[in-house]
Amino acid sequence: MRFTKLSLVLLILLALVVPASYAQENENEDxxxxxxxxxxxxxxxxxxxxxxxxxxxxxxxxxxxxxxxxxxxxxxxxxxxxxxxxxxxxxxxxxxxxxxxxxxxxxxxxxxxxxxxxxxxxxxxxxxxxxxxxxxxxxDFVHEGRLAAAWLVQETSGNCNVVELYGTVGSAAAEDRHTGFAEVIALFSNVQIIQSQTGNFVRTEGKQVMASILSSTDPSTICAVFAHNDDMAIGAIEAIKEAGLVPAVDILVVSVDAIPDIFDSMDAGETNATVELSxxxxxxxxxxxxxxxxxxxxxxxxxxxxxxxxxxxxxxxxx
Amino acid sequence: MNLERQQANVHRGGRGAFKTLTSVMLNSRLFWTGLALLIILLVNLQISPNFFEIRMVNDRLIGSIINILDNSAPYILLAIGMTLVIATKGIDLSVGAVMAICAAVAVTLIKQYEAGSTEFYVQPGFVILITIGVGAICGLWNGILIAFLNLQPIIATLILMVAGRGVAQLITNGQSPTFTNDTLAFVGRGVVWGVPFPIYIAFIALILITLLVRRTALGLLIESVGVNDRASYYAGIQANTIKVFVYVLSGVCAAIAGMIVAGEVKSADPHKAGLFSELDAILAVVIGGTSLLGGRFYLTLSVMGVLIIQSMLVGLYVSTLHPTTNLVVKAVVVLAVLLLQSPEFRRFITQPFRRLR
CATH class of the missing domain: 3.40.50.2300 (Response regulator)
Structure with a gap:
């Protein structure tokens, strides 16, 4: 069962990566x-x-x-x-x-x-x-959401309770990233979004939302955070640390954007993955x-x- | 305040004291605002059974109540400044932009310190003082436009609200710089005896300003200017000085709020720091019962207004409602709180029952 699921993930990953690399090929002399x-x-x-x-x-x-x-x-x-x-x-x-x-x-x-x-x-x-x-x-925002979900499913072997930090409600970036993410995790019955709240793409709000969720939910039941942008992820990492947990270990962190700060955070071992918004x-x-x-x-x-x-x-x- | 005065009457009256006390309580804003806050907290308890739970992690208290107070801290500062401004019949739309400017100034200076600059003005202590000074200058600018050039407050502060974000972006070159200095970070995320430092800042500011305006004549002068600035001037009150003072104070409050927000996540975001916070501050003041037409003001109730807004937000965060409902829930709750406080509305609701008696 697990093998079929993993191969499904790999298939999704392949399907996602191929068109992306195709787009980069256009090196023109003119x-x-x-x-x-x-x-x-x-x-x-x-x-x-x-x-x-x-x-x-x-x-x-x-x-x-x-x-x-x-x-x-x-x-x-x-x-x-x-x-x-x-x-x-x-x-x-x-x-x-x-x-x-x-x-x-x-x-x-x-x-x-x-x-x-x-x-x-x-x-x-x-x-x-x-x-x-x-x-x-x-x-392709939907593609970004799918990629983040595929990575998470693969990393946790299809067992994960996810906290989603939503971007600004109604923005295409937030809605489509959510759609893509939800689409992929729907294939895995043990991967669920247990909380979804908006942090408006802002660092402080990402931190406040995460701190609230960590206070009200047993942190050991949370396996990962999916943030619709890197800024909210960086805020959430602060909240995770303040709650006495280790980001990227106790709670996995995956987000979208690939801003310079998120790579500093990766160097410090506090973020797991980011999807590039070019x-x-x-x-x-x-x-x-x-x-x-x-x-x-x-x-x-x-x-x-x-x-x-x-x-x-x-x-x-x-x- | 009002309540104390009426309670004194109760004691003088003696007979039927209990009945009068009850009616005083039912007519007091403090009671109804407190009731609104209590109801929201109880709803939160329904949403999340461990809402009032507080635990100690790494010498820091963790819990929803602490989160509410921590999130409220910058807004409490803004609301204090805004209350006094509104009491003079003014309004300060620029506080969010001033927060962004001050966060940008503080982080830009501290980055020079981290880069090894030894100039005296980039030492962390000086950076904090300079940032407060910048906030005061922003307030001074507003105050001069309003008091001496007679611009309408909403327009005068709108200028800085619009331009301020541009200024903040110029300071940081449009980027969101990050820093690591612990002194500046302490303002926003330090912990003293288990409690986040911003909470101390907010409540010390509340106590100091309350003492300043209630133990001296300043509070009375502010109310007088708000009711009628011309009459106050003829009565010998320096109305213009009072106006400039409240805007400067509002600017200083915004500067400290800006440092809290910057310290909290160790970065200054010129685009989004303090965005729309002026509206939340005004809302808190209105929930607290200070009239936008100036005059009577209630600092403690404004702070309760902030706590109401933030309690509701934290409740939303831990609920499983879809984020699209946030703004509507916020609007409904604010409306309910304002209706609860309105004597006319309460009379309207209770009228049918009175006739029965």
Whole structure:
């Protein structure tokens, strides 16, 4: 019985890893030098977002792309205004849009399509007609949740009571990571989410929620914490330590994002695993622009990143 | 306060003292607010049977009650400052942003100390003083805009609320720096006699400020400015000075709250530290019965307001409700608490029974 379950896990892992590695293969000789590309970013609300912006700017500089950068400061109106300004000037070859929300993009995307300017959506999704944009480059949050669950099932041989630290309720990252995680553990009757509470992706709240749960539940019944991001995991680790338990030993810790701090925590032996949320979406997005301008057919979704790492060395080896 | 005054009347009256005492109790805000807190704690006990259990782990008390007090500490500080601000008919929307600025300042300086800088201002003790100073400057800025430039408080503090997060991000270059220094960490996670240090900070601040405003005329002056600042000015009260003082105090409280939050997880998050905490602070003050129109204020009841909010949150954390229900539950509980405190509502509810008698 156990063998079939383990092989099932391995099969899931294989199914998850293959498309992820496929996405990384696109090393192109045509890098897009001389193109002018507009990039409308959501803002700078988190450290991850900042490193995402920096990665795009660095990638453009390396390729010799003339990047017009616009920070929308969380406002869709600003994004639409920036796109219209680029279209009006008529000198952009393509537009990369990191949309702040999903809805309300049809008319401006239609304007871009009418002008013949290709639009690539990065990070979050839009619910506009697929014909209005070239492709979408983003992380697969469901895949991240599945990977974390698969690792946990494998590590505990399918026996685990999990505390889930939920991200901001309603955000795609939180909902999809939960969906992916729940999907995989549903296959194993002895793996259950015994508590699920939101820490809003924040460190302090992650700590407070975990401390509350450890006070009200017998800690020996908790086998692992699955946090929807690394910050909440780091907070939870503090709570676990304060409760006199050893994180990553008494209670396993697995989370998503792969921020630098989580690798410090891994070095200290306090975190078990993290799933990467890649900030390196610039490269695949620029590749998509080049491929489109060369007349190639592209899939409507190009997933990026999403490896699971259990040590800093593994992560560095992939960079 | 009100209760004591009425109790004194009871003793003078003598006859029917018990009946009067009961009616005094039923008309006192302290009673109804305390009852609300008690009900929430009892509901928590239903959710989690070992809710009141406290055990000792590694010389630190662990338990839900300790968690509630620990989580409340930064909000208690904010609520104390906010109560006095609201008593002058003002409001301070900037406290969350000031928390973020101060956390960023403290962590940025302490990182220089850790990197080996020997400048006097990066010594941990000085870092704490400088951070408090930065909070005071933020409060001074608000106070000057409001008292001397006559800007409306909601707009004046909105400026810092919006700009403050940007300032915090500039200080940390948009990153969330982490530190290891034990002195600064102690502010947020130290333990003295088994109890987390932030709890001491919050309650010492409550006692000191209560003494300051009740044992001197300051409390009366603040209420007077809140009721009518022009009349107070003609009566010889330095209304502007009083206003600047309360905003500076609110800024200092926010600075300490910012250090607690930074120390708790050994990092400063300029994007999310203290996010929306101004709203929770205002809510606590309102639950405590201080009117947004200024005048009468109740520090202890504001603190109970914070405890009510945090008890409810901890109850939600240990419940098995899906997180999507959190905000709705919070709203319903707040509404119930406010209705419970409203004399009009209680009269409305009890009227049918009175007619029967």
């Amino acid at each position: 890098q897009g030098a001389g193109l002018t590309i507009g990039f409308s970013q959501i803002g700078s609300e988190s450290a991850w977002r900042t490193s995402f912006t920096e990665a795009v700017i660095a990638e453009a500089a390396e390729r010799g792309i003339n990047l017009l950068f616009s920070d929308a400061q969380q406002s869709q109106e600003n994004q639409i205004a920036a796109i219209r300004a680029w279209l009006a000037q008529g000198d952009v070859d393509a537009i990369i849009l990191a949309p702040v929300i999903e809805s309300g993009w049809d008319s401006v995307l239609q304007e871009a399509a009418d002008m013949g300017v290709p639009v690539i959506i990065v990070d979050r999704n839009v619910n506009a007609d697929e014909s209005l944009y070239v492709t979408r480059v983003s992380s 900030p390196f979406m610039g490269g695949p997005a620029f590749d998509a622009v080049v491929a489109y301008l060369n007349g190639e057919e592209l899939p409507k979704w190009i997933p990026v990143g999403g490896g699971l790492y259990t040590s800093r060395a593994d992560y560095d080896a992939d960079r």
